[in-house]
Amino acid sequence: MGKRGRELLVRVASAFVLIPLVLGILWLGGAWFLTLISVGVALLCIEWGLMASPNAGARLAAALTISALAAVFTGYLGHPVLSFLILLFGALCTGLYGYRLGAGWMDAAYGVLYVGFPAIIIMWLREDANNGLAWVMFAFLIAWASDSAAYVTGKLVGGPKLWRRYSPNKTWSGFAGGMIAGMLTAAALNDLTHLFKHNISPIVVGVVVSLATMAGDLWESALKRRFGVKDAGSLIPGHGGLMDRVDGLMFAIVALGGIRLLVLLGTEI
Known part of the structure; x- marks a missing residue:
């Protein structure tokens, strides 16, 4: 091996x-x-x-x-x-x-x-007294699905680099794979939880949260370049530090928090 x-x-x-x-x-x-x-x-x-x-x-x-x-x-x-x-x-x-x-x-x-x-x-x-678990599961599972699909698709398909300066291993094919996985995960989760019943499309949720996940990953890559380190730490074998594992999830959580606020305000997207 x-x-x-x-x-x-x-x-x-x-x-x-x-x-x-x-x-x-x-x-x-x-x-x-x-x-x-x-x-x-x-x-x-x-x-x-x-x-x-x-x-x-x-x-x-x-x-x-x-x-x-x-x-x-x-x-x-x-x-x-x-x-x-x-x-x-x-x-x-x-x-x-x-x-x-x-x-x-x-x-x-x-x-x-x-x-x-x-x-x-x-x-x-x-x-959230009614749907707290569902909200958090949306953030975690969409972020995990998007991140994993981007990694696997990028390795298998390859192609042009997404942002060579800060993250030379990420590709546009990985980006597309991550987006598709995020949308499919959001749709499947909504079928199970019925969290978005009226005013918000689960596909839009998948797009926004997937974009946030990959943006968080790219942002941390830029931060590590700025600080001159390869990994944020060495806590998790195969992943580096905790920040290397949850960078995309942190942005995904913020994005989903904004979506929940829109839900509370009755906004349609």
Whole structure:
């Protein structure tokens, strides 16, 4: 077995272990889900702190974690608007602390928003009394389907590169495969959950969330190039850091949060 074959085998084994665990906690919700999100936020903040400031990474990571988790816990207690205000204040304070540490203050402040914003939104989605599980499952499964299909299609078909400067391995064929998988997954999930009954097309949901997933993947590739690292970390075998695994999902969650807001406002798309 060649190097690529071993890498693929490790990726599949990691997914085989992690996906059932994550789905089980999503199903349980409540304090279990809060714990999952809190651990994820802490790990992402550690990875960001070490990328943004190798010399003061631990201290910066601590500030990032405190700021992001304060906002997440506030949202969990039923105050989503206040949680965003706390996140903004935390980003300001972390930026000032990063400046004092000699790190880039914009990188420090942005790290809080980058990690904290989707964390708040996914808590808001999951705490929906009627359809919380369905909302979160839409985000996770569409993102996973889109990401996996893009990877497999790109490897099998190849072709012109999508954004050679920042992500030389991604192709337009992978992009098309990811979009199709996202649309099909959204349609299938809607047939099961009937989440979008009236004013929003599940195909549109699939398109938007798939686009967000791939945009998140590309954005993190650009960030890693900026920080001069190959991977955000080495936590997950075959995948790198946690951020390398959830970069697209973070953007997908934000996109689905916007769609839920449109649903609440009665907007048709």
